[in-house]
Amino acid sequence: MSLAVVAPIRSRPLLESPQDIADFEQDLLSEFVLARAAAGIADETISGDVDALMEVRG
Secondary structure (H helix, E strand, O other): OOOOOOOOOOOOOOOOOHHHHHHHHHHHHHHHHHHHHHOOOOHHHHHHHHHHHHHHHO
16 A cells, blocks of 8 residues: 545635635634544544644634
């Protein structure tokens, strides 16, 4: 097994307004939580990870 280069299949999102940025951040956080939950990570661990991310972001 080897690693492969993955190219993006869509262009980068245009973040033109503060609302666009907030929406994008929310989407990223949601994807992070869903990926961790799908991997079987405990809810308490995910919550702690999200809290840490929000602290760093702030």
